[in-house]
Amino acid sequence: MIDYHVHTCFSGDSMALPSEMLDSAARLGIDEICFTDHVDFDNPGNNFEPADLAARHECLKAFGGCYRSVRIREGVEISMAPSDACFEKTKAYLAAFQPDFIIGSQHVVNGVDVYYPEYHQGKTKEDAYLAYLETIAASLEKFDFFSVLGHYDFVAKFAPYPDRSMKSDLSPLIRSAFERIFKSVISMGKGIEINTAAWRDDPRWGLDVLKLYRELGGEFVTFGSDAHRSVSLGNRLSEAYELARDAGIPYYAVFEKMKPSFIAID
Ligand SMILES: [Zn+2]
Numbered sequence: 001m002i003d004y005h006v007h008t009c010f011s012g013d014s015m016a017l018p019s020e021m022l023d024s025a026a027r028l029g030i031d032e033i034c035f036t037d038h039v040d041f042d043n044p045g046n047n048f049e050p051a052d053l054a055a056r057h058e059c060l061k062a063f064g065g066c067y068r069s070v071r072i073r074e075g076v077e078i079s080m081a082p083s084d085a086c087f088e089k090t091k092a093y094l095a096a097f098q099p100d101f102i103i104g105s106q107h108v109v110n111g112v113d114v115y116y117p118e119y120h121q122g123k124t125k126e127d128a129y130l131a132y133l134e135t136i137a138a139s140l141e142k143f144d145f146f147s148v149l150g151h152y153d154f155v156a157k158f159a160p161y162p163d164r165s166m167k168s169d170l171s172p173l174i175r176s177a178f179e180r181i182f183k184s185v186i187s188m189g190k191g192i193e194i195n196t197a198a199w200r201d202d203p204r205w206g207l208d209v210l211k212l213y214r215e216l217g218g219e220f221v222t223f224g225s226d227a228h229r230s231v232s233l234g235n236r237l238s239e240a241y242e243l244a245r246d247a248g249i250p251y252y253a254v255f256e257k258m259k260p261s262f263i264a265i266d
């Protein structure tokens, strides 16, 4: 079991100590954990301080061999935006740090974080989700220095609709936005993550989306709980694994210094 999307107090929106996350990982039998703290330059004037990656490295190093059963990887979650400023600032910030793994995520559409209810006000579910997906597609025309596309369904996480689930066939435009996104991810040799956080207490979703990714040539995924607290670590990752298998995805990947290793899903 791996968890490749984990936040700590080095992220502006988490209070979790790395040691708490590692205690949980050891207790849950997670073999490998990748810390992916936020580096956001997507929303000028409204960003968390980017994670101090050098300080986090020192902190993790200080644990030495305390957590021998858990391999530790040092990653980041970057916020993408279809703008040169965001691209340049993010790239410059990461230049001094050699991450093992980078999640490229979309959080903001036209200056509004889709986490907040105001994003959805006055929009149908289809319109809200389509605008989100189209913004991902536009960001992918610039961003090329990530390992996997993060949570394609982040827009659903706090959406107010009775059925929040993200599906590829919500409308023909949504399907074609997914196709555009996956074609560009695949042509860059990148993957996507299965992020379990948006499901919250709902039945898992995403089988149709993953099948589309596979149909277009997608070969690997990563698995992430997006935990910001230690109680969420590893949440529903066995369901994510089954979902990938049911969609016919052949591999999941782990990363070291941005180099993937592929492990068969069976
Ligand atoms: Zn995110």
Ligand SMILES: [Zn+2]
Pocket: 005, 007, 077, 226
């Ligand atoms: Zn995250």
